[in-house]
Amino acid sequence: MTRLPDPTCTHPIVLPDGTPHLGTVFLANVAAHPRMEVGAYTYASDFDPPADWVGRLAPYLFPFSQERLTIGKFCQIAHGVRFLTSSANHAMQGLSCYPFAIFDETARAGFQPDHRDTVIGHDVWLGHGAQVLPGARIGHGAIIGAGAVVRGTIPPYAIVTGTPGKVDRFRFDPETITRLLDLAWWDWPDDKINANLDAIQSGKFEDLAR
Numbered sequence: 001m002t003r004l005p006d007p008t009c010t011h012p013i014v015l016p017d018g019t020p021h022l023g024t025v026f027l028a029n030v031a032a033h034p035r036m037e038v039g040a041y042t043y044a045s046d047f048d049p050p051a052d053w054v055g056r057l058a059p060y061l062f063p064f065s066q067e068r069l070t071i072g073k074f075c076q077i078a079h080g081v082r083f084l085t086s087s088a089n090h091a092m093q094g095l096s097c098y099p100f101a102i103f104d105e106t107a108r109a110g111f112q113p114d115h116r117d118t119v120i121g122h123d124v125w126l127g128h129g130a131q132v133l134p135g136a137r138i139g140h141g142a143i144i145g146a147g148a149v150v151r152g153t154i155p156p157y158a159i160v161t162g163t164p165g166k167v168d169r170f171r172f173d174p175e176t177i178t179r180l181l182d183l184a185w186w187d188w189p190d191d192k193i194n195a196n197l198d199a200i201q202s203g204k205f206e207d208l209a210r
Contacts (some may be wrong), residue, residue, distance in 0.1 A: 002197050004190055007040045021051045025076070030054075035065050038123065039073030039186075060088035066115045072122035072140070073186045080129035089114035089134050120155065122186040140181060141171065156181060161202060176205050183209065197199050 005012040011020035024045045028038040030053045037045035049209045050056040056079065058069055063199040067086040071077075090097040091113035101107040115136030120126075124138050127146035139156030140142065157171040157180070168179065185193065185200060185208065193200070 002201070003067060003194050004041070009191075012043060012149060023047060024178075025049075025058075029055060029069070033059055033061065034063050034165075035067065036069045036071075038071045039075070041073055042071055042075040042077070044077040044081070049123065056159045058083040059086055062087055065176075066112045067134070068117045069092045069120075070117065071120040072124065074123045075120060076125045078128045078130070078146070080127060081132070082130075083118055083132045085118050086111060086114040086116045086134040140186075143171065172205075173194075179205065 007026065008029065010025055012026055013021040013024050022081055024043055026040075026041060027042050027044045031038050032052045036054060036058065044051075044053060044057060046056065054061065054101060059082070059084070061067075063068055065085065065087040068128045069083055069085055090099055099111075099113040114134055118132060119137045120132070120137060120142035121142065123141045124144070125142075126132070126144045127148070129147045130144045131149045132138070132144070133149065134152035136150050136152060136154070138150065138154040141156065141157040143159045144150055144152050144154075144165065144166075145159065145161035146165065148160050148162045150160055150165040150180050154160055154165075155167065155170075158167045159169050159171060160166065162169045172180065178197060185196070188196075199210075202208075
C-alpha cells in the first residue's frame with residue numbers, strides 16, 4: 001500500500017540498489033533562505049544536482065531581495081524550472097533600462113524597481129524547463145507545461161502551455177474544482193492523507209469526498 005514518505009528526509013526516492021536518488025530533494029529541507037518559503041512534500045528534481053538548490057531554481061532571489069517566493073505543499077518541480085523573481089526586473093519608466101544604481105554604492109541600498117511576490121499554490125506541477133516570471137501567482141492544482149513561460153495569475157487546476165503561457169484547458173469541471181478547493185486535502189494531517197491516498201490518486205472525486 002502506498003504511503004507518504006518521510007517529510008523530514010532530504011532525498012525521498014531510494015533507488016533499487018538502496019542508495020538515495022541525489023537528483024530529487026524535498027525542497028523545504030534544503031531551502032534555507034530568508035526570502036523563500038516551501039511547503040512540506042514539495043520536491044524538485046535536476047539531472048545535475050546543485051549544491052545550492054535555491055540558487056539553481058531562483059537565481060535572482062537574494063537574501064537582501066525585497067520580494068518573497070512562496071511555494072505550497074505537494075508541488076512537483078521538474079528539471080530546468082526557473083523562478084525569475086522580481087529582483088531580476090529593471091526599471092522601465094526612464095529613457096534607458098540600464099540599472100545604473102546597482103553600480104553606485106551610494107545609490108544601491110534599497111534599489112529594486114519591482115517588489116512583487118511570486119506565489120505558487122499547493123499541488124502544482126511545473127514541467128521540464130518551465131519559467132515563472134516575476135509576480136506570477138499560480139493557483140492550486142495547476143499544471144505548467146514543459147517550456148511554458150508563465151506570468152500573471154493562473155487559475156486553480158488550469159493547464160498552461162506555450163510561450164507566453166496560456167490556459168489550454170482545465171483539469172476538472174468548475175463544480176469539481178470548487179469542491180476540491182473547499183476540501184483542501186493538502187492541509188489534512190498526514191494520517192488522513194495516507195488513509196485516502198487511493199482516492200486522491202484515482203481521479204474520482206466522489207471517492208475522496210466520502
